[in-house]
Amino acid sequence: MNKVIEDLNWRYAVKKFNAEKKISNSDFDTLKESLRLTPTSYGLQSFTGVVVASDILREKLVEASYGQRQVADASHLFVLCSYSKIKDTDVDSYMQLISHTRNVRIKNLDGFSNRIKGEMNARSEQEILNWSTRQTYIALGQLLHTCASLRIDATPMEGFDPAKYSEILGLSDKNLTPTLAIPVGYRHEEDITQHGAKVRKHLDDLIQTI
Amino acid sequence: MNKVIEDLNWRYAVKKFNAEKKISNSDFDTLKESLRLTPTSYGLQSFTGVVVASDILREKLVEASYGQRQVADASHLFVLCSYSKIKDTDVDSYMQLISHTRNVRIKNLDGFSNRIKGEMNARSEQEILNWSTRQTYIALGQLLHTCASLRIDATPMEGFDPAKYSEILGLSDKNLTPTLAIPVGYRHEEDITQHGAKVRKHLDDLIQTI
Numbered sequence: 001m002n003k004v005i006e007d008l009n010w011r012y013a014v015k016k017f018n019a020e021k022k023i024s025n026s027d028f029d030t031l032k033e034s035l036r037l038t039p040t041s042y043g044l045q046s047f048t049g050v051v052v053a054s055d056i057l058r059e060k061l062v063e064a065s066y067g068q069r070q071v072a073d074a075s076h077l078f079v080l081c082s083y084s085k086i087k088d089t090d091v092d093s094y095m096q097l098i099s100h101t102r103n104v105r106i107k108n109l110d111g112f113s114n115r116i117k118g119e120m121n122a123r124s125e126q127e128i129l130n131w132s133t134r135q136t137y138i139a140l141g142q143l144l145h146t147c148a149s150l151r152i153d154a155t156p157m158e159g160f161d162p163a164k165y166s167e168i169l170g171l172s173d174k175n176l177t178p179t180l181a182i183p184v185g186y187r188h189e190e191d192i193t194q195h196g197a198k199v200r201k202h203l204d205d206l207i208q209t210i
Numbered sequence: 211m212n213k214v215i216e217d218l219n220w221r222y223a224v225k226k227f228n229a230e231k232k233i234s235n236s237d238f239d240t241l242k243e244s245l246r247l248t249p250t251s252y253g254l255q256s257f258t259g260v261v262v263a264s265d266i267l268r269e270k271l272v273e274a275s276y277g278q279r280q281v282a283d284a285s286h287l288f289v290l291c292s293y294s295k296i297k298d299t300d301v302d303s304y305m306q307l308i309s310h311t312r313n314v315r316i317k318n319l320d321g322f323s324n325r326i327k328g329e330m331n332a333r334s335e336q337e338i339l340n341w342s343t344r345q346t347y348i349a350l351g352q353l354l355h356t357c358a359s360l361r362i363d364a365t366p367m368e369g370f371d372p373a374k375y376s377e378i379l380g381l382s383d384k385n386l387t388p389t390l391a392i393p394v395g396y397r398h399e400e401d402i403t404q405h406g407a408k409v410r411k412h413l414d415d416l417i418q419t420i
Contacts, residue, residue, distance in 0.1 A: 004240055004359050008247040008352070030214055032417055036410050037218040039354055039366055043409055049417040057420065101409045130340055137344045138366075141351020142218070144249055149214050149359075156249055156348075169420065199253055199311045200246050207242055207259040210267065210379065 007148040009198060014153045014183075016191040017074040023185060027150050028076060031184065034146035035078075038139040042116050044094055046083040046132040047139060048176055050169055051076060057168055064164035065181060070155045075185030079169060080139055081176035082132040086120040129177060136179045147184060157181040217358040219408060224363045224393075226401040227284040233395060237360050238286060241394065244356035245288075248349040252326050254304055256293040256342035257349060258386055260379055261286060267378060274374035275391060280365045285395030289379060290349055291386035292342040296330040339387060346389045357394060367391040 023031075035049050052058055058072040061079075065071050083090070094116075095109045120128060140156055147154045158180055165171075165178035187194055200206075233241075245259050262268055268282040271289075275281050293300070304326075305319045330338060350366055357364045368390055375381075375388035397404055410416075 002240060004356050005243050005247070008244060008356075011249070013249065030212060032413060033215050034218060036413055036416055037215070037408070038351070039221070039223065041368060045411055045416060051417060051419040053419050097411065098409050101407050134344055134347045134368075137347035138351040138354075141248070141348040141353075142355045143351075144348075145352045145355035146214050146218075158251060158344075197311050198247075199308050201255055201307065203242060203246055206246055206255060207261060209261040209263050 007151075008145070010151065011144065011148040011153070012194060012196075012198065014070060014074075014155045014185075014187045014191060015193045016188040017070055017153070017155075017183065017185045018188045019073040021075065021186040023075045023152060027152060030150060031076075031078075031143065031146060031152070034143050035080075035139055038135075038142050040135040040138060041131070042094075044086070044090070044116070044135070046086060046090070047136040047179070048081045048083075049139075050079040050081060050171075052079060052169070060168045061160070061165065061181070064168060065157065065160040068155075068157065068159070070157070070183040071181055073185075074153075074155070074183030076183070078143075078180075078182040078184065079165065079178055080136050080180040080182065081171060082129060082136045082179045084129055084132075084175050084177045085125060086128055086132065087175075088117055088121075091116050091120070133177070133179050140180055140182065143182065152184055153187045154182055154184045157183070218355070220361065221354065221358040221363070222404060222406075222408070224280060224284075224365045224395075224397045224401060225403045226398040227280055227363070227365075227393065227395045228398045229283040231285065231396040233285045233362060237362060240360060241286075241288075241353065241356060241362070244353050245290075245349055248345075248352050250345040250348060251341070252304075253308075254296070254300070254326070254345070256296060256300070257346040257389070258291045258293075259349075260289040260291060260381075262289060262379070270378045271370070271375065271391070274378060275367065275370040278365075278367065278369070280367070280393040281391060283395075284363075284365070284393030286393070288353075288390075288392040288394065289375065289388055290346050290390040290392065291381060292339060292346045292389045294339055294342075294385050294387045295335060296338055296342065297385075298327050298331075301326050301330070343387070343389050350390055350392065353392065362394055363397045364392055364394045367393070
């Protein structure tokens with residue numbers, strides 16, 4: 001079996017973390033860099049990662065997560081938040097970033113800028129949030145693979161109260177919708193779910209060739 | 211720089227593929243297995259991967275993709291389709307799979323089954339499609355990372371006409387909504403976009419710690 005498949009088979013959604021075992025700074029830098037390098041539509045990166053370091057806040061988030069202790073017990077906690085709206089100024093900032101990174105004149109990016117603004121302004125608020133939320137799930141998929149490569153455990157969680165998360169994290173006036181909580185760290189030896197066989201469809205039931 | 215970050219920096223959205231260079235069977239098996247091992251909410255795997263092998267169909271899909279040639283020129287083409295509805299029978303099949311894989315009695319899964327059915331039946335059709343689409347984006351994120359690990363190129367595409375895709379691929383009566391086209395293969399040496407510096411926000415603009 002090759003390393004990629006070994007990694008992906010190794011991972012599972014941890015139910016109980018070892019609260020004593022911490023991710024090294026260098027590995028945590030890799031996880032953040034994995035988020036930063038996430039491919040997104042147009043390259044807009046319409047999400048923000050919140051690292052919740054405060055133990056007090058993490059305990060409050062447990063309550064807003066229907067009691068799921070992973071949020072407090074894991075070594076680190078990411079909350080990925082999607083842009084609720086895409087404003088023209090977000091697109092302008094992105095053009096500045098391209099201009100700066102690639103040393104091209106802003107003026108030469110007008111066509112690209114107008115195309116994105118046109119598409120975004122043609123969508124309803126709900127459609128924008130749906131779209132930016134999907135981009136956030138790309139970040140999740142890439143991050144979970146990165147974690148597995150480093151033998152770091154994770155629990156991808158969409159089951160929490162976003163309004164309470166927003167309040168606890170002080171995001172209410174920030175154009176951000178909490179989308180995913182991703183506690184990361186190391187599985188507890190007592191977490192019996194690690195011993196369960198991985199349940200996946202047979203390849204022929206998942207993928208068809210035409 | 212460690213290998214994960216090297217991999218993720220290496221990748222970019224290919225504009226022009228080398229149509230002569232094919233992915234080996236063994237690498238393509240790894241890509242399919244990466245899709246199969248995608249983590250999804252409840253483990254439901256509410257998406258299907260369609261590998262479009264027919265050159266005739268791939269040419270038709272170029273037209274339905276606003277002329278983007280990657281769809282026909284790449285070594286292989288995945289179209290990921292999300293479940294439009296989650297039926298009780300989908301949940302029942304999943305319970306059968308758990309029962310078979312883990313050797314547990316179906317009866318012991320009644321609580322889990324009813325919980326999923328209850329949640330799914332409480333949502334509107336649009337909410338279900340939004341939810342299953344998000345799961346499909348996890349598959350995308352994991353697959354792009356897997357591709358990069360194997361130094362296989364990819365172009366993640368959400369810009370196509372889903373109704374035309376559905377017609378061309380014969381999916382109209384199959385409870386599947388085409389969500390993502392992912393041509394995979396090898397970059398053409400003439401693809402100048404490979405030389406552009408990667409545009410990403412500074413870490414401080416993307417991730418905050420509280």
